Amino acid sequence: MGFFRKNIGGLHQAVRVVLGIAVAAAAFVYLAGATAWLVALGGAGFALTGLVGYCPMCAIAGIGKGGVS
Numbered sequence: 001m002g003f004f005r006k007n008i009g010g011l012h013q014a015v016r017v018v019l020g021i022a023v024a025a026a027a028f029v030y031l032a033g034a035t036a037w038l039v040a041l042g043g044a045g046f047a048l049t050g051l052v053g054y055c056p057m058c059a060i061a062g063i064g065k066g067g068v069s
Contacts, residue, residue, distance in 0.1 A: 005054070006052075006053035006054055007053070007054055007055060007058055007059050007063075008049075008050070008053055008054070008055050008058060012050075013050045013051070013053050014050065015050070016046055016047060016049055016050025016055075017047045017050035017051060019043075019046060019047075020043045020044060020045070020046035020047025020048070020049075020050060021043065021047050022043070023039065023040075023042065023043030023046065024039075024040040024041075024043035024044050024047070025043075026043075027039035027040040027043060028040060
């Protein structure tokens with residue numbers, strides 16, 4: 001996958017993965033129906049950005065290793 005450059009660091013990646021999984025799990029425990037699936041999907045997407053090490057919104061804002069700040 002050479003179309004992007006990692007823009008978040010190792011600790012940031014780990015935090016994203018853990019929080020994403022926690023949000024997805026909590027969605028199924030505390031919510032019901034379509035809301036649970038939508039929140040879980042958001043948590044899974046957050047965890048996925050941690051797994052690959054690339055955050056599109058951080059790249060747009062110029063935050064991270066390749067950004068301005």
